[in-house]
Amino acid sequence: MLTAVDAERAAVTAGLSAAGEAAGGTEVHTVGVGLAAAAARTTYVLMSRLAVEQARPDLVVCAGIGGGFAPLAPVGSLAVAETIVAADLGVQTAEGFTPVAELGFGRSEHRPPARLSRAVAAALGAAHGPVLTVSTVTGTAARAAELAGRHPGAVAEAMEGFGVAEAVALFDIPVLEIRAVSNAVGPRDRAAWRIGEALAALTSAFGKLPGVLEVEAAHDDT
Numbered sequence: 001m002l003t004a005v006d007a008e009r010a011a012v013t014a015g016l017s018a019a020g021e022a023a024g025g026t027e028v029h030t031v032g033v034g035l036a037a038a039a040a041r042t043t044y045v046l047m048s049r050l051a052v053e054q055a056r057p058d059l060v061v062c063a064g065i066g067g068g069f070a071p072l073a074p075v076g077s078l079a080v081a082e083t084i085v086a087a088d089l090g091v092q093t094a095e096g097f098t099p100v101a102e103l104g105f106g107r108s109e110h111r112p113p114a115r116l117s118r119a120v121a122a123a124l125g126a127a128h129g130p131v132l133t134v135s136t137v138t139g140t141a142a143r144a145a146e147l148a149g150r151h152p153g154a155v156a157e158a159m160e161g162f163g164v165a166e167a168v169a170l171f172d173i174p175v176l177e178i179r180a181v182s183n184a185v186g187p188r189d190r191a192a193w194r195i196g197e198a199l200a201a202l203t204s205a206f207g208k209l210p211g212v213l214e215v216e217a218a219h220d221d222t
């Protein structure tokens with residue numbers, strides 16, 4: 001499990017402990033804020049695990065707080081990524097935005113295992129749709145509308161998912177992204193942030209996640 005900051009890591013760890021996950025059984029690491037830090041630290045964590053323990057995780061989950069797109073993901077709710085999208089990686093002209101993949105460079109999105117992301121969303125009561133990775137937090141209604149128009153069904157935005165997914169793809173490991181909504185994507189309003197509420201939702205989600213993953217793994221084997 002990978003989070004951006006320690007408060008998120010503590011929330012995830014508390015949920016896993018409540019679920020009876022033994023300490024160290026599921027590793028939880030912080031990878032820093034933003035796509036570049038997340039990609040670098042994720043690669044480091046996975047390389048270390050391979051080199052030192054000769055172990056490769058079955059799944060990597062990027063988790064934390066995020067902005068929610070109304071009305072799909074209100075403050076305090078959860079969002080699970082159907083796709084993890086690099087929403088501002090490309091070129092912006094007067095005609096609009098062209099994603100980097102359409103320019104012929106690299107990729108613009110990663111797709112978690114469809115059945116698994118759907119099952120996790122359903123079990124957590126979470127919104128399920130594209131989760132956008134941005135390098136600049138949305139702070140205006142116009143930018144929120146532009147992103148929602150470009151990514152129909154988008155449920156949340158945050159700053160690390162695509163970086164984690166890029167790194168994880170190097171190791172051919174499946175990835176999920178789970179966000180607890182601390183604020184609405186739209187005009188900046190720091191007074192309206194509900195970080196405590198979002199961290200509590202994250203803890204609750206990670207209290208349920210091990211059970212869901214166990215059921216899904218059993219399905220995979222049948």
Ligand SMILES: O=C(O)c1cccc(C(=O)CC[C@H]2O[C@@H](n3cnc4c(=O)[nH]cnc43)[C@H](O)[C@@H]2O)c1
Nearest residue numbers: 004033065066067137138157158159160183185188
């Ligand atoms: O200063 C602000 O107005 C502001 C608004 C939202 C988020 C920030 C951050 O610097 C937090 C970055 C941190 O939290 C995640 N996060 C939480 N909400 C959002 C959001 O609406 N858009 C993007 N990222 C968000 C993010 O993943 C980082 O880890 C400042």
